[in-house]
Amino acid sequence: MKKIKMGMVGLGRLGIQHAENIAFRVPQAELTAVCALEEDKINEVQENWGVPYGYTEYDEMIQNEELDAVFLCSPSSLHCDQIEKALDAGLHVLSEKPLGTTVEECKVAEKAVEKHPDLVFMLAFMRRYDPSYVYAKKMIDEGKVGKPFLYRGYSQDPESAIDGTLEYLAHSGGEFIDMAVHDIDAARWLLDSEPKQAWAIGGCYAYPQFAEYDDGDNVSALMKFENDAMGFLFAGRTAPHGYNVETEIIGTEGILRIGSVPQKNLVEILDQDGVRKECSQDFLERFDQAYVDELQEFVDCIIEDRKPDITVYDGTKNTKIAYDLTGSFQENKLIDIE
Ligand SMILES: NC(=O)c1ccc[n+]([C@@H]2O[C@H](COP(=O)([O-])OP(=O)(O)OC[C@H]3O[C@@H](n4cnc5c(N)ncnc54)[C@H](O)[C@@H]3O)[C@@H](O)[C@H]2O)c1
Known part of the structure; x- marks a missing residue:
């Protein structure tokens, strides 16, 4: 079996887990190189x-001719430039969210992806690969909840992680681009529509x-979608109880809730x-399987010569909406999203 030789970029909070997943949890992948500061x-x-290979310089790593692909888990503002360089070097690319922190950056990535139609480009919006979200999406697509008309999403980091969050603030892109972008993507995906108006506070x-x-x-x-569906998202950094990701879809014939009481496992404690x-304490614990499944999908796309459902244009749309919401929050006004 030919293995996909991958270079992992970034060995921080999440990158080290992705590196481990490449090395040990997806049999068709091989961790050939790592790059970090x-x-x-x-x-x-x-x-x-x-x-075998370790680098502190990204530009050097992508010259390694043994590599087939890179997985980018570097600071968000570096993604698009690194995507362009890797694709130009003939490498398939899996990039962490968000695609970029500005729409201009995202356009650079779009052009690079269009220039290399033979290469696989995938964005790691991991909820799209989480077994519960995948199950809910299938139910929606099969019409099990009728016409979905409301998305409600909460994404909260635990306050216990606040020191890391504060250190990371300067290059996060802000709360909407870094955190709410997950709900923006999930709402677009599950409602199968684009937001057209919003007010952020x-x-x-x-x-x-x-x-x-x-x-x-x-x-x-609060968002209104082109198909008239409603969307509400909440993103925070001060949850007292743990990592709280909660999603609800309300349809004309049913309601789906994912993680409405966030839980570590099925154990109930009576004391x-x-x-x-107990509650999961971080994204690593909650989305452990989703991170493996998204990597598996990327590797399968390369081996089977096909493209993933999520596209570079989804990445640009998510960043654009998050950017517009940031503006709505900063200026305290209702906005139209074009
Ligand atoms: N999908 C999720 O659940 C999720 C969760 C956390 C973070 N993220 C995303 O992952 C990315 C990384 O986040 P993190 O929390 O792991 O960050 P981090 O700050 O903990 O780690 C960043 C890593 O990138 C490396 N790096 C910095 N500049 C570099 C360069 N020029 N070349 C190569 N490596 C460089 C650093 O050395 C470090 O190892 C971000 O884009 C973030 O949005 C996604």
């Missing part, structure tokens, strides 16, 4: 997992540091504190 992490991964309820970036620690938006369930 931290030499100690590169050395550790190379030594522990027997990875929010604030710095616990951490004034977000205001330095004209951002909020908790934000929300001196009452009756309770």
Whole structure:
């Protein structure tokens, strides 16, 4: 079996997990190279997992002729430039969300993808590969909830992770582009429509540091879609109980809820504190299987010479909507999304 030789870019909070998934959890993939700014992490991964190549310079890594593909998990503002360079070097690309932090960056990626129709380009909006979301999407497509007319999504990081979030603020692109973009993508995907009007609000309820970036620690938006469906999203960084990703779709004949009580597993604890369930503590725990399944889909697309459902244009739309919502939040006004 020919293995797809991959280079992992970024070994931070999420990149190290993707590297492990390439190395051990998708049999048709091989972790051939890693690239990051931290030499100690590169050395550790190379030594522990027997990875032949390590780089601190991305431009050097993509010249490695053994590579078939790269997985980008670098800071969001670098994605589009790295996508263009990798495709020009003849490499298939799987990139973390968001595609870019501005629409201009996204257009660069669009052009590069169009220039290389023979290469696979995929965006890692992992909810599209999470087994529960996949199941819900199938039910919607089969008409099991009738006509879906409302999307409600909550995406909250635990407050226990706030130090990392604050460190990451400068290159996150802001709350809408970094966090709410998951709900923007999921709403477009599950409602099968594009938002046309929105009003975003929010604030710095616990951490004034977000205001330095004209951002909020908790934000929300109400959207009206082209098919008249309603969308409500809430993104926050101060959940007291853990990592809370909750989605609801209301249709004319049924309601679907995913993770409405976020839970670590099926264990119920009955003790001196009452009756309770534990909550996943971060995205790694909640979306563990989705990260493997999205990687499997990317590798299968290369092997089977086909393209994934999610396109570079979805990436641009998600960034554009998130960017427009940021403007609505900052200017406190109802906006039209073109
Ligand atoms: N899908 C999800 O659930 C999810 C969750 C978290 C993060 N993300 C996305 O993943 C990306 C990375 O986030 P993170 O939290 O892991 O970030 P991080 O800051 O923890 O790690 C960034 C990594 O990129 C490396 N890097 C920085 N500049 C580089 C360069 N020029 N060349 C090569 N490597 C470079 C750093 O050395 C580091 O290893 C972001 O785009 C973020 O939006 C997605």
